[in-house]
Amino acid sequence: MDTLRFLTCGSVDDGKSTLIGRLLYETKLIFEDQLEALKADSKKFGTQGERLDFALLVDGLQAEREQGITIDVAYRFFATPRRRFIVADTPGHEQYTRNMATGASTAQAAVLLIDARKGVLVQTKRHSRIVSMLGIRHVALAVNKMDLVDWSQAVFDEIQVDYRRFAQELGFETITAIPASALEGHNIVARDEVAMPWYQGLSLLQWLETVPAAAREAAQPFTMPVQWVNRPNLDFRGFSGRISSGSINPGDTVRISPSGVTSRVKDVLVGNSRATEAIAGQSVTLVLEDEVDASRGDVIAAALNPVESADQFEGELLWMSQHPLLPGRPYAALIHSKSASISITHIKHHLDINTGAHLAGKTLGLNEIAIVNVSFDRPVPFAPYSENMRLGAFIVIDKLTNETVGAGMIHFALRRAVNIHWQALEVTKAARAGMKHQQARCLWFTGLSGSGKSTIANLLEKRLHADGKHTYILDGDNVRHGLNRDLGFTEADRVENIRRVAEVAKLLVDAGLIVIVAFISPFRAERELARGLFDPGEFIEVFVDTPLEECERRDMKGLYAKARRGELKNFTGIDSDYEPPQSPEIHLRTIEVRPEACVDQIVHLLRS
Amino acid sequence: MDHTIFSDLESESIEIIREVAATAAKPVMLYSIGKDSSVMLRLAQKAFYPGPIPFPLMHIDTGWKFREMIAFRDLTAKEIGFELITYTNQRGVAEGVGPITHGSAYHTDVMKTEALKQALDLHRFDVAFGGARRDEEKSRAKERIFSFRAPGHRWEPKAQRPELWNLYNTRINGGETIRVFPLSNWTEADIWAYIRQENIPIVPLYFAAKRPVVKRFDQWIMVDDDRLPLEPGEKPQMRMVRFRTLGCYPLTAAIESNATTLDEIVAETLGATTSERQGRIIDHDGAGSMERKKQEGYF
Numbered sequence: 001m002d003t004l005r006f007l008t009c010g011s012v013d014d015g016k017s018t019l020i021g022r023l024l025y026e027t028k029l030i031f032e033d034q035l036e037a038l039k040a041d042s043k044k045f046g047t048q049g050e051r052l053d054f055a056l057l058v059d060g061l062q063a064e065r066e067q068g069i070t071i072d073v074a075y076r077f078f079a080t081p082r083r084r085f086i087v088a089d090t091p092g093h094e095q096y097t098r099n100m101a102t103g104a105s106t107a108q109a110a111v112l113l114i115d116a117r118k119g120v121l122v123q124t125k126r127h128s129r130i131v132s133m134l135g136i137r138h139v140a141l142a143v144n145k146m147d148l149v150d151w152s153q154a155v156f157d158e159i160q161v162d163y164r165r166f167a168q169e170l171g172f173e174t175i176t177a178i179p180a181s182a183l184e185g186h187n188i189v190a191r192d193e194v195a196m197p198w199y200q201g202l203s204l205l206q207w208l209e210t211v212p213a214a215a216r217e218a219a220q221p222f223t224m225p226v227q228w229v230n231r232p233n234l235d236f237r238g239f240s241g242r243i244s245s246g247s248i249n250p251g252d253t254v255r256i257s258p259s260g261v262t263s264r265v266k267d268v269l270v271g272n273s274r275a276t277e278a279i280a281g282q283s284v285t286l287v288l289e290d291e292v293d294a295s296r297g298d299v300i301a302a303a304l305n306p307v308e309s310a311d312q313f314e315g316e317l318l319w320m321s322q323h324p325l326l327p328g329r330p331y332a333a334l335i336h337s338k339s340a341s342i343s344i345t346h347i348k349h350h351l352d353i354n355t356g357a358h359l360a361g362k363t364l365g366l367n368e369i370a371i372v373n374v375s376f377d378r379p380v381p382f383a384p385y386s387e388n389m390r391l392g393a394f395i396v397i398d399k400l401t402n403e404t405v406g407a408g409m410i411h412f413a414l415r416r417a418v419n420i421h422w423q424a425l426e427v428t429k430a431a432r433a434g435m436k437h438q439q440a441r442c443l444w445f446t447g448l449s450g451s452g453k454s455t456i457a458n459l460l461e462k463r464l465h466a467d468g469k470h471t472y473i474l475d476g477d478n479v480r481h482g483l484n485r486d487l488g489f490t491e492a493d494r495v496e497n498i499r500r501v502a503e504v505a506k507l508l509v510d511a512g513l514i515v516i517v518a519f520i521s522p523f524r525a526e527r528e529l530a531r532g533l534f535d536p537g538e539f540i541e542v543f544v545d546t547p548l549e550e551c552e553r554r555d556m557k558g559l560y561a562k563a564r565r566g567e568l569k570n571f572t573g574i575d576s577d578y579e580p581p582q583s584p585e586i587h588l589r590t591i592e593v594r595p596e597a598c599v600d601q602i603v604h605l606l607r608s
Numbered sequence: 609m610d611h612t613i614f615s616d617l618e619s620e621s622i623e624i625i626r627e628v629a630a631t632a633a634k635p636v637m638l639y640s641i642g643k644d645s646s647v648m649l650r651l652a653q654k655a656f657y658p659g660p661i662p663f664p665l666m667h668i669d670t671g672w673k674f675r676e677m678i679a680f681r682d683l684t685a686k687e688i689g690f691e692l693i694t695y696t697n698q699r700g701v702a703e704g705v706g707p708i709t710h711g712s713a714y715h716t717d718v719m720k721t722e723a724l725k726q727a728l729d730l731h732r733f734d735v736a737f738g739g740a741r742r743d744e745e746k747s748r749a750k751e752r753i754f755s756f757r758a759p760g761h762r763w764e765p766k767a768q769r770p771e772l773w774n775l776y777n778t779r780i781n782g783g784e785t786i787r788v789f790p791l792s793n794w795t796e797a798d799i800w801a802y803i804r805q806e807n808i809p810i811v812p813l814y815f816a817a818k819r820p821v822v823k824r825f826d827q828w829i830m831v832d833d834d835r836l837p838l839e840p841g842e843k844p845q846m847r848m849v850r851f852r853t854l855g856c857y858p859l860t861a862a863i864e865s866n867a868t869t870l871d872e873i874v875a876e877t878l879g880a881t882t883s884e885r886q887g888r889i890i891d892h893d894g895a896g897s898m899e900r901k902k903q904e905g906y907f
Contacts, residue, residue, distance in 0.1 A: 003616050072765070074749040075742045077795045086793055098770050105772040228626040232659025240655075242623045242774070271618070271654035283619040283626070285657070296630055320770050334775050337630070395775045402779040404769040 003084045004213045007103045007136070009127040010113025015144045019113065019182035020076055020089055023205065026189045027078045073103045082209045094123070097130060097353060097367040098320040101407060104134035105393070109211045111140045111204065116149045116179070120162045122354045129353055132170035133316060133369070133409070135389055138211045139167075141177040142204060147184050151195045169356070176207055217388055218280045221305035222246035222254070225336035225381075225391070226298045230285055238269065238285040239294055241337065244390035246302065247279040248286070256292065257299045257381035258309035263288040297338030299381035299391065307391065309379040310413035316351075316385075317344070317364065317372045321398065321405035325364035326495040330529045331405070335394035338380050341532075342396065346373040363492045373414065385409035400524060432512030436470045440509045441606065442534055445518040446527060446581060447544030448573050449559055450551035452590045452598075453518040456544060460599045461516060464606075472508055474501055475518040489570045495526055502530035509538060514606075522578040542602065543584035548573045550591060614802055621648075621790040622655040623774060624753060625737070628788050629655075629662050631778040632735035636693070638724075639665040641677045642854045644739035644791055646684075646808050647799055651790060652737075653688065664691035666736075668727060670719035671696060672707060672856035674832050680811045693731070697723035707858050708837060715856070725761045728785065735778070735786045743795045753792045759783035796852075800877050804870040813851045814873065816865040820844035827861035852877075 010016040076087040088103030090096070104110065110131045114124055131139060141163055149155045160177040167175060178187055179199050186192040191203045202210070223245045230238040248254075248268055255262045267287040268275045278284045286300065294300065301307045319325050325344060333342040348371040350359040364370050385392030396406030433440040443460070445453040457473055464471050479501055480487070487493040498521050508515045521527055531539045551573065552560040563571035570576045581587075586605060588598045628635050637652060639645050652661045667681060685692040697705075700718040707715040728736060742749050752768050754776045760783075769777050780786060791799070803810060821828040822836075822844055829836070831844040836858055838844070849862035850873075867873045 072750045072768075075793065076749060077743045077793070079795075079797070102770045102772050106774075227623065228630045230656060230659055232656070236658055240626055242619060269657065271622075272657040281619060282615060283622040283655070332779065334777065336775075389773065393773045393775060395772060395777060397777055397779055402777070402781060402784075404772075404777045407770070407772045 001079075001082065001084060002213050003086060004109060004208060004211065005086045005088065005107045006109040006111060006208065006211075007088045007090060007100075007107040007131065008111045008113065009090060009100060009103075009131065010123075010142075010144075014113040014115045015182045016113050017089070019111075019142065019144065019180075019188070019204075020087055022182050022185055022188050023087075024076060024078055026185065027080055027205075073099050080205065080209060083213075085208060094126065094354075095367060097126070098318065098407075100127065100130050101134060101318055101320075104131050104136060105407070107134075107136055108213050108215070109138040109140070109208075110136050111142050111208075114141060114143050114159060114163075116143050116145045116152075116155055116159065119159050120166060124163070125166060125355075126353050128167060128170055129356065132172065133318075135385065135409075137171070137173040137216075139172055139175055140204060140207050140211075141175060142182075143177060143179050144182055146179045146186065146196065147181040151179075153179075153196070153198045156199075174211075176202065176211075178202065178204055178207065180204060215280060215389075217245035217390070218247075220245040220280075220388065222248050222252070222300075222302040223307055223383070223388065223391060224248070224284070224286070224300050225338070226294050226296055226300060227337045229295060236287075237291075238267075238287045239300060240283070240285040241300075242283045242390075243278060243280050244299075244336070245280050245388050247277055248284070249277050250274075253303040254286075254288070254300050255303040255306040256294045257301060257307040258379050259293065259298070260306070261292045261294075262303050263290040263292045265289075297336070297380070299336070307381045307383060308413065309381045311376040311379045312345075312414040313374050313376075313382070313410045314348070314412055314414060315372060315374055315394075315408050315410045316369065317374070317396070317409075318369050318407045319364040319366060319405065320407065321403060322366055323398070323405070324366075324491070325396075325406065326492050327363070328499045328529075329495050329523075329525050330399060330532070332397040332399050332402075333376070333394050333408075334397065335380055335382065335410075336391055340380060341377040341399075342394075343375055344372050345375045348372060362490075371411075372408075374408065382410055382413070384412055386411075399528070429510050429512060432510075434512075436512055438469050438512070438514060440512050441514045441538055441540060442505050442509050442530075443514070443516045443540050443542055443602065444505075444521070444527065444530060445516065445542045445544055446521045446584075448546060448548060448551045448578055449520055449571070450554050450556055451544045451546035452595060453520075453544045456588065456590075456595050456598050457516045457518040459595055460602055463599055463603060464514060469514055470512070471514045471516060473516045473518065474505060474508075476520075479504075489576075491570070491576070494570075495523070498523075498526040499529065502526075502533055505530070506533045509534065520572050520578070522572045522576065524579045524581070527581065540586065540602075540605065541581055541584040542586045542588065543581045544588050544590060544598075545580070546590045614798075614805065617794055617798060617802075618651065618654070620774075620793065621651045624776070624788060624790040625652050625655045627776055627778065628735050628737065632786075634731070634733050635663045635735040635737070636728075636731065636733040637661075637663060637665045637737040638739070639667045639681070639692070640739060640854075641667065641673065641681045641811060642739070643799055643803060643810050643814060644741065644794075646810050647794070647802055648737065648739045648791060649684070649688070649690075650806060650808050661690050664693050666693040666695065666727060666731075666733075668720060668723050669694050669696045670715070670723070670856050671701065672715070672719070672835075672858065674811075674813055674830070674854065674857050676813050677811050677854060680809075684809065693727075695723060695727035695730070697726060706835070707856055708835070712859050716859075719856075728761065733785070734780060735788055737788050737790060739791050740789050741791050741794050741796070741799075751789065751792065753789055754778065755787040755789065756780070757785045757787060761785060797874070797877055800870070800874045804874055811854060813854060815869070816848050816850040816867050816872075818846045819849050819862065821847050821849055821862060828864065829858055830862050832857045 008016050074089045078085050088107055090100045090103035112127055143156050143159050156179045179196055180187040186195055187203045189205045224241045224243045226239045227241040230240050250265050250268055252265045265286055266289045268278050269285040270278055299307045327344045330341050330343050333340050350361040351369045352359055383391035392410040394408045395404050398405050445457055447453050461471050461473055484497050487497050505515045505517050562568045563574040572578050697719055705718045752771045820831045822842055828849055848866055850865045851862050867876045
């Protein structure tokens, strides 16, 4: 007996919860005490009059029960003598696209619900696209509420033809249309012979019992990401992980990516016993014959079919956060067992999930999908998602809040990844700085508009110049008028603005200069990105800390007044956030300390 | 039931357990001595074989566990050789909190929920495994495998992270913790069938035997020691009973049964007409009571 994980999609109105409740009830998975609770709940919240409201069995959280909607993914379990089932029950509305994708990510098949009275709707198409995008290849089209269209074959046929025409582009291997009534129980468990004698196909449960459950990864060459290196003592070293494709036997030759080292498998441990074979989906520990090095995030593969590594990819990205994706911003990512820092370097186009149309867009909002280029900070072993889900899927994590904000699927590696090599130059940064009798540094001033960044920066540069140091100031005026002339003040443009400035500062530091950057730079993530470009000790964050009220009182350029009148949008401190540094190297409280004394503090640090 | 179900479930659980070991700063496995804990423990042994389990197990002792449970716990720790931490809320002990004197809700709150939070804080554990399953109760059906807890151990249904594929986001900030449920996708029937297949030792209370019980609110309550006050005229009677689930003794009811072997228990479970939590008095406080307890930090 095997296990089938499947997804049900459709709205509450389509009778999805009723369908699942019916399946649980008919397969005797509802206990008497739960039935008692259901009877009580049906009276209290039910929408079916005196009848049992099966939907109440599956709508889990209290808030949802009261509002009559399903807002999360719920997992249900039932079994027949032929199979064990795990149902991912997901909400259907557009604002829950991410929940549906979550349910679909672990499913092998999908049941799409259609209300017979309404036919194929925009939401049916949306659900189908998500299901297809996540790689599900077998769908059942459950045309529900047939009782409300007089069990009409014509209605059913029309819906079926309509759907098949639409779904041609989605790459499903099989589409099985089933006319049903979840409320009355027709064609759910057994085939209905009375109301719809014209239908000769499978009931929904029969379909679920026979649809292919094996992953297509099973037939491919062996791959396994190293999840944990098991080294309890000096005598044993094993590489533990879950096999992502193919099978492995003792004696097989394997190659480790990205190092390329080869060895032979000595033992395959499944749990606490030696096995003669292990297959895709199994958690194992491999013992190799040689003392080779591999760590978490490496991939062990059949030697003749090694896994490629790359650091630049094209892929599909679903965004799952209220805060939009900002190209250029560094995010954390997890791909199989490998953690990395990534950024989206380019949004090629958005994908309209309702129509399939390609749209232009500079950022990506909640529940939106785009084709993007993504850059990893190190080479990662991978496979295209369509070939090997476990080696091609990644999640995107916000570095500050640690929330999971995106789900990505790799299409292919960009050739660029292998072609660009940083040229190692013989005249080094240290050599250049040494000729100027100084250490190259980047002094990064951050603070609100009007906090005194430019004033202090200018005083500092004069002082350093007088000491014979070679310096340069980068500020909004000299950069925004030239290099960054094309950028505005939206969040996305601000991120790009800072990214470019940070890169220029890096080049100038490489030239041996002491660079003073004076930018509001309101977001921690970008300042951290800038810091990450420099060697340890080279980057000095200077927080020019002037309270908003004081900046607004000074208002030397009249900008705060304008912003307050609504004439300036996205103004930091007014309608755009400022995230103060948590541990800057230098913290200048300008209300208490005069600008000259601030400069003293900085010079003191530079000398030490 | 044949082998392939367990290959799938077992492999998923082992993957989850290893992921925590690979990413957490200081993980702990909550050990409740029950059948689910016994399965979870076996999976942890398999995950790290031939090495030892690389984290401690912790039992929150309410002081009201059946005596046989405590004996079983200590024997198991000795035989397998894992590090066992036990913790009891001393404030509760000082105030004499118990289910009979203070009621089940208050007892659970102080001796389980509060005790658990204290113990996690005391040892600075950042990730704690629990043996909860999604099939146990409605609000559990929506629980993540990696359940994120805000500072103060609060579970906020709306703040849970989307969980795609087998990619678990284990990153947390200071004060935040994660509860991890490796048995999320197991059902009660799976647990019993696996115990049988693997011959996993379990507390003898799961097997039917003649035990002293009294009938309260239509349920059989076992008289484990003289702390259970008898009503006037009430006399414990010897009945063939067993437990489907084990908790604090006056809060967990027994069922009448003649199942004395694992085969008989499996047969009885597959034919059961009531859910196992029916024996748990905690869940009857009303629809949504488990959800409320979880928000306060209960497992």
